Every structure is written in C-alpha cells, then in structure tokens.
Amino acid sequence: MTTAWKFRDAPNTACYTTTDVLNGLPVKHVYHDYDGDWQFHGASDVTTVSSFQIACLEEMIKYNDLLTVLHDLPYGWRAEWNERARNWDRFKDNPFPSFAENGYYLEDAVWLSEYLTDIKPPPAEIRENLDIASHVKIVFRFAHEDSDRVDGQCERLWVEITAVDEQNGGYIGRIDNAPYHEAARCGDLVSFHSLHVADRYSEE
Structure with missing residues (x-):
C-alpha cells in the first residue's frame, strides 16, 4: 500500500542536495526556504560548487524515511537531526514574527487561500513589487505555530509598508488598525514576506 503524499510540494519538486547525500550519507540539515526551495545536507551544511546536486x-x-515528518516544515524554517532524541529539532530561520518571540505569527496567505474562499491574495507579480505607503492585509495568528486551530486565534489587520527589506526578500510595515489581541498594537512595526499578503488596498 502506497503511503499518502503529505508534502505540500509536488513529488517532482526539484531540491538542492549534495553528492555525498545522493551517495547515501544521512541527511542531518534540512532547509525550507521562503521561496519554497528545499535543501538537504549531510553532517555539514556547507556545499561547494563541485558537490552541488x-x-x-x-x-x-x-x-530517507525520516524526512517524511518534515512535510509541514514552514517556509523559512530549518530542521537539524537530533541523534539523541531520534527526532528533528526545528528552528525559525527568518526575520518574521514567531509566537515565541512576538506572541503571534503571520499566516501564509497563499496557503490559506486553498482552504478559505474569502482569502484571495493578489498575484505574485503584485505582491513582490509593492510600493512604500501601500496598505496590505495580513492574517495574524495569536497562537503557537503547531497548536490546534480554534476560533478567535486570527485577526486580519491592515499594515502600511514603510520599507522594502531587500536582504530578506520582504517588507517592513506598520500595523494600521487596533488589534483585539494584546500581543500586537496599532503602530507596531512588523517584518513580512510577500506570501503573507492576503489583500492589497486599492482605491479603484
């Protein structure tokens, strides 16, 4: 019996790895980049041009059966194999909010749109080329990333873009309305990625 495919990405998705891994070296470091790319490395996560595959x-x-449990590794996170625990340790590998640091995190609006009919993000070309002072709607979730979903955890807030964060491939903005949850406030600055943009305000 074939195990159901759990990854959000298609089975034929191209991934970055190394010659050593393809020759049988166990995977110890996994990266799920914010552009959607997967990287699989052995004991060293340093890849030379000659070993790149x-x-x-x-x-x-x-x-690598042990990789199956990483099917829900979020964009911008990495995982390292913990030999003693025989499990993967997960780490945020991005500048965007996390529940541990901020009391909330930002939902992937493109992913949400697959399940909620009232979430319709603009096309990628628009989301990736927003101007300073543009207003975008972002879904904030005031719960741990791995917790069960219940009503009342999320708020859709307008954010005014104040800067383009070219280093991290995203934006910096200011919350432009008053959140119900106390972990965030009107005027707070927040870093976000184009994938977090659920809507764009337009006067048209």
Whole structure:
C-alpha cells in the first residue's frame, strides 16, 4: 500500500542536495526556504560548487524515511537531526514574527487561500513589487505555530509598508488598525514576506 503524499510540494519538486547525500550519507540539515526551495545536507551544511546536486523531492523522501515528518516544515524554517532524541529539532530561520518571540505569527496567505474562499491574495507579480505607503492585509495568528486551530486565534489587520527589506526578500510595515489581541498594537512595526499578503488596498 502506497503511503499518502503529505508534502505540500509536488513529488517532482526539484531540491538542492549534495553528492555525498545522493551517495547515501544521512541527511542531518534540512532547509525550507521562503521561496519554497528545499535543501538537504549531510553532517555539514556547507556545499561547494563541485558537490552541488539537484534531485526531486520524491526521491529524497524515498531514500530517507525520516524526512517524511518534515512535510509541514514552514517556509523559512530549518530542521537539524537530533541523534539523541531520534527526532528533528526545528528552528525559525527568518526575520518574521514567531509566537515565541512576538506572541503571534503571520499566516501564509497563499496557503490559506486553498482552504478559505474569502482569502484571495493578489498575484505574485503584485505582491513582490509593492510600493512604500501601500496598505496590505495580513492574517495574524495569536497562537503557537503547531497548536490546534480554534476560533478567535486570527485577526486580519491592515499594515502600511514603510520599507522594502531587500536582504530578506520582504517588507517592513506598520500595523494600521487596533488589534483585539494584546500581543500586537496599532503602530507596531512588523517584518513580512510577500506570501503573507492576503489583500492589497486599492482605491479603484
């Protein structure tokens, strides 16, 4: 019986890895970049040009069963294999809010749009080229990233873009209305990615 495919990405998704991993070296470091790319490395996560390889996601999982549990590793996170615990330790690898640091995190609006009919993010071309002073709607979730979802955890807030964060491929903005949850306030600055943009205000 074939195990159901759990990854959000298609089985034929191209991934970055190394010659050593393809030759059987166990994967110890996994990165899920904010552009959606997967990286799989051995004991060292330093990759030289000569060891750089491309493989499809299905093949990586097929020969590394322990990678299956990382199907829900969020964009911008990394995982390291903990030999003692025989499990993966997960780490935020991005500048965007997390519940541990901020009391909330930002929902992937593109992902949400697959399940909620009233979430319709603008096309990527628009989301990735927003101007300073533009107003965008972002979904804030005031709960731990791995917690069960219940009503009342999320708020859709307008954020005014104050800067383009070219280093991290995102934006910096100021919350422009008053949140119900106390972890965030009107006027707070927040870093976000184009994937977090659920809507854009337009006077048209």
